[in-house]
Amino acid sequence: MTRENGLGLLLVLLLPVVGASRPGTVVRLNKEVLSYAAEAGKAPLQRALQVTVPNFLDRSGEALQPTRIQILNVHLPHLHLKLIAGFGIRLSAAANFTLKIFHVPEPLHLMLPMELLVDAPVDQCSIGTPVVSISDCFSFFDEAIVLDDRNRAAPALLVPLQKHIQAVLQSKLCLRVSNVVQSLNVHLGTLIGLSRVGPESQVRYSMINAPTITRDYISLDVNAILFLLGRPIMLPEVNTSFVLPHHVGTRGAMVTVGLSQDLFDSALLLLQKAGVLNMDITGQLKSDDNILNTSVLGQLIPEVARQFPEPMALVLKVRLGAMPTVTLHTNNATLQLQPFVEVLAPASNSAFQSLFSLNVVVNLSLQLFVSGVRLRGTTSVLGNVQITMASSNVGFIDMEKVQILMDTVFERPLLDHLNALLGLGIALPHVVNLHYISPEIFVYEGYVVVSSALLYQR
Numbered sequence: 001m002t003r004e005n006g007l008g009l010l011l012v013l014l015l016p017v018v019g020a021s022r023p024g025t026v027v028r029l030n031k032e033v034l035s036y037a038a039e040a041g042k043a044p045l046q047r048a049l050q051v052t053v054p055n056f057l058d059r060s061g062e063a064l065q066p067t068r069i070q071i072l073n074v075h076l077p078h079l080h081l082k083l084i085a086g087f088g089i090r091l092s093a094a095a096n097f098t099l100k101i102f103h104v105p106e107p108l109h110l111m112l113p114m115e116l117l118v119d120a121p122v123d124q125c126s127i128g129t130p131v132v133s134i135s136d137c138f139s140f141f142d143e144a145i146v147l148d149d150r151n152r153a154a155p156a157l158l159v160p161l162q163k164h165i166q167a168v169l170q171s172k173l174c175l176r177v178s179n180v181v182q183s184l185n186v187h188l189g190t191l192i193g194l195s196r197v198g199p200e201s202q203v204r205y206s207m208i209n210a211p212t213i214t215r216d217y218i219s220l221d222v223n224a225i226l227f228l229l230g231r232p233i234m235l236p237e238v239n240t241s242f243v244l245p246h247h248v249g250t251r252g253a254m255v256t257v258g259l260s261q262d263l264f265d266s267a268l269l270l271l272q273k274a275g276v277l278n279m280d281i282t283g284q285l286k287s288d289d290n291i292l293n294t295s296v297l298g299q300l301i302p303e304v305a306r307q308f309p310e311p312m313a314l315v316l317k318v319r320l321g322a323m324p325t326v327t328l329h330t331n332n333a334t335l336q337l338q339p340f341v342e343v344l345a346p347a348s349n350s351a352f353q354s355l356f357s358l359n360v361v362v363n364l365s366l367q368l369f370v371s372g373v374r375l376r377g378t379t380s381v382l383g384n385v386q387i388t389m390a391s392s393n394v395g396f397i398d399m400e401k402v403q404i405l406m407d408t409v410f411e412r413p414l415l416d417h418l419n420a421l422l423g424l425g426i427a428l429p430h431v432v433n434l435h436y437i438s439p440e441i442f443v444y445e446g447y448v449v450v451s452s453a454l455l456y457q458r
């Protein structure tokens with residue numbers, strides 16, 4: 001990337017999201033993701049609860065005796081997350097703290113059962129990422145259990161000791177939980193990171209309004225902005241917002257991602273503007289499987305045979321002036337390309353001369369798949385390639401004959417080129433270290449759905 005492009009990109013990133021009003025994409029985190037998150041969150045939360053407890057000052061004797069206290073273990077078997085409609089997430093956990101009291105003459109082991117209740121609203125941050133905060137955090141303690149039964153501690157010690165421990169834990173635990181939530185937010189912040197689309201192009205997703213939260217899901221309206229050389233690519237007249245219907249995709253999937261027609265149109269516009277859909281198909285002489293030469297063409301067009309008595313290799317210049325269109329019907333995605341093809345032959349002065357040019361229409365069936373975090377595609381030709389003459393410098397051309405020739409020389413290179421491009425794909429909305437697992441794709445009228453499980457893995 002040149003310095004100028006880099007600067008342009010930086011400016012774009014610093015600017016508020018340009019004309020951001022259309023979602024284009026919906027990421028719906030279903031309640032199923034919560035049991036996974038709870039399972040994955042147990043270990044970090046358990047570690048976070050391992051706080052230090054200051055010495056206990058025993059005021060029962062005549063001298064003030066400091067007693068050291070250590071948390072030996074935190075056992076957190078139950079962690080439960082639940083969605084609260086219009087609000088966010090409620091966390092409830094039950095844990096047992098095993099504590100060692102360095103009491104003279106003999107140490108004492110206590111088990112302190114605790115319940116933790118945290119209410120965490122989920123909102124939208126000003127930079128367009130989801131953000132979790134804590135509105136309420138409570139810890140409830142049960143009676144401590146003395147583990148060494150031969151060591152019968154005096155209640156005169158136990159009662160103030162337990163009060164001390166509870167007071168410490170109460171003040172520290174919620175702070176620790178808040179730290180865990182903060183690191184989660186840092187993670188969620190990576191949603192707005194730029195992902196590469198092609199050599200000079202990127203996509204960036206960001207939330208455009210507060211999440212919709214029901215008992216069953218948290219739904220994020222996400223805007224996808226595509227950049228070419230650091231500049232946003234905008235579709236001309238789009239003003240409808242995309243609403244993802246309720247029961248789409250796989251039932252019980254952790255995440256349902258809805259991708260609107262707009263996203264596909266924008267991605268194609270990007271490819272077209274970047275010029276990467278254009279290609280040259282070149283002929284080779286003395287090749288049995290490459291028929292792009294003037295002697296083959298001369299058999300169909302007399303003027304070509306007359307102008308090129310010596311065989312010459314031909315070049316097909318394929319240019320996409322019009323934007324390709326994608327059509328999404330139930331279980332059926334198609335792509336239409338309308339390339340302009342110029343047939344060129346070498347002229348005397350090492351330049352090329354145009355023999356004739358064609359308007360081509362080709363319908364392709366588009367198969368979509370997800371690998372990594374990218375939505376990718378592969379195409380095959382549907383029906384016939386439709387060819388009409390645009391101009392000729394070699395007189396009359398019998399289109400029926402040229403059609404067969406074009407089908408042969410045009411189809412395979414076009415498909416190879418297109419499939420290589422679509423195979424690179426476009427990143428779906430994602431955050432660092434969170435992977436789409438066993439994704440399934442569904443094509444509906446006007447949009448595509450990806451249903452997937454998620455896996456957190458560093």
Ligand SMILES: *[C@@H]1O[C@H](CO)[C@@H](O)[C@H](O)[C@H]1NC(C)=O
Nearest residue numbers: 075077078094095096111113
């Ligand atoms: C805590 O320990 C007690 C006694 O062993 C046990 O009955 C209880 O189920 C434990 N609670 C948790 C949350 O592990």
Ligand SMILES: *[C@@H]1O[C@H](CO)[C@@H](O)[C@H](O)[C@H]1NC(C)=O
Nearest residue numbers: 022235236237238239240241
């Ligand atoms: C926006 O959509 C409405 C309703 O579909 C339409 O009447 C209006 O012309 C559109 N505006 C633009 C700028 O496309």
Ligand SMILES: *[C@@H]1O[C@H](CO)[C@@H](O)[C@H](O)[C@H]1NC(C)=O
Nearest residue numbers: 285286287288290291293311
């Ligand atoms: C032109 O193409 C045909 C078909 O591939 C091939 O048989 C022939 O040898 C080629 N002519 C030259 C001069 O390369």
Ligand SMILES: *[C@@H]1O[C@H](CO)[C@@H](O)[C@H](O)[C@H]1NC(C)=O
Nearest residue numbers: 329331332333334363365382
């Ligand atoms: C998909 O649509 C194309 C074009 O409309 C059609 O030719 C094709 O038969 C359809 N395929 C299926 C599986 O419906």
Ligand SMILES: *[C@@H]1O[C@H](CO)[C@@H](O)[C@H](O)[C@H]1NC(C)=O
Nearest residue numbers: 361362363382383384385386
């Ligand atoms: C391409 O598909 C469109 C819409 O289904 C159809 O009208 C058109 O005839 C097709 N063209 C070719 C060349 O197959």
